[in-house]
Amino acid sequence: MNNDFVPFRPKKLWWRRLRFALRYLKNRHGFKVHSPFIFRLITQVIEEKWDYYAYQDIQTCIWEMQDSESEITVCLDGGKRGKTVPVSVFMKRYDITPSHGELLFRLCNFFHPEHILQIGAGSGLATLYLSWYAPGLNMAVIDEVNSYCSELVEELLKKYHRSVPLSYEGEVCGMLPKALDRMDGLDMIYICRIQDRKSYQSVFEKCLPKCNEKTVLVIDGIQENEEMRTFWKNVCANPAVSVYIDLFSLGIAFFNPHLHKRGYQLFF
Numbered sequence: 001m002n003n004d005f006v007p008f009r010p011k012k013l014w015w016r017r018l019r020f021a022l023r024y025l026k027n028r029h030g031f032k033v034h035s036p037f038i039f040r041l042i043t044q045v046i047e048e049k050w051d052y053y054a055y056q057d058i059q060t061c062i063w064e065m066q067d068s069e070s071e072i073t074v075c076l077d078g079g080k081r082g083k084t085v086p087v088s089v090f091m092k093r094y095d096i097t098p099s100h101g102e103l104l105f106r107l108c109n110f111f112h113p114e115h116i117l118q119i120g121a122g123s124g125l126a127t128l129y130l131s132w133y134a135p136g137l138n139m140a141v142i143d144e145v146n147s148y149c150s151e152l153v154e155e156l157l158k159k160y161h162r163s164v165p166l167s168y169e170g171e172v173c174g175m176l177p178k179a180l181d182r183m184d185g186l187d188m189i190y191i192c193r194i195q196d197r198k199s200y201q202s203v204f205e206k207c208l209p210k211c212n213e214k215t216v217l218v219i220d221g222i223q224e225n226e227e228m229r230t231f232w233k234n235v236c237a238n239p240a241v242s243v244y245i246d247l248f249s250l251g252i253a254f255f256n257p258h259l260h261k262r263g264y265q266l267f268f
Contacts, residue, residue: 035262037243038243038245038264045110046245046247048106054132054133057132058132064156065087065156066087069086070152072090072123091125095126100220101126104126104190105129107216108131112187114138115138115139116190118140118142118165119191120143121142123153128157131157131165141165144194176206176207185210185211185214187216189215189217191217191218192221193220193221197225204231212255219231221249222248222249222250223248232251235251236263240255243259243260244264245263246264246266247268
């Protein structure tokens, strides 16, 4: 039996997508959404089609990264072994998709987070999308293996006068306290991939004390497997979470106590 764990890009579960497509379309374009906050979020951020200036800048960075000779480690068997592939191959097969990356940018551009935590680095592409909206951000990136093109991404961020995040390499639960100690709070949390799937809940609980009414939590791969679906259900059921949006492949949660607890579903 093949137990290979491929990070950063969930398999295309077409049968599940077809099964849930109609149900996930029910809140499209803000239909049947009575909350002004969620309506604005859906129509002005999630479904926004405007071609932001940043997209072309980031695309230029992508080309530079793909042209580089850097290589990235892909984790297999839950991190027990790995293989090394060129950055261009990694970005095509395993990294965040352009649509997801652009959504991260729009979320940051909308909420203006100053303290950003990213767990799971990939090639560094998600880091570019998260940090591109403004300079002077307090951002930390935690990655479990040497799969982060830190030097290349740092050069690109400096070239475009963007904030260079602090990088932590090691077991997530071990590195997380160090990263959190340097932050007064968490405005944006992006969880991409953790090798030990049992650590997701622990990471979420460790972040909770730093969350506030402005915090936005984005989780990638919430429908990837049964463990991720269970984790996402636990996040939604947590008393600290008020509103949550299921985009099928991404989950977004908010901690604003002034919002009535409710879930929304969109096929993104």
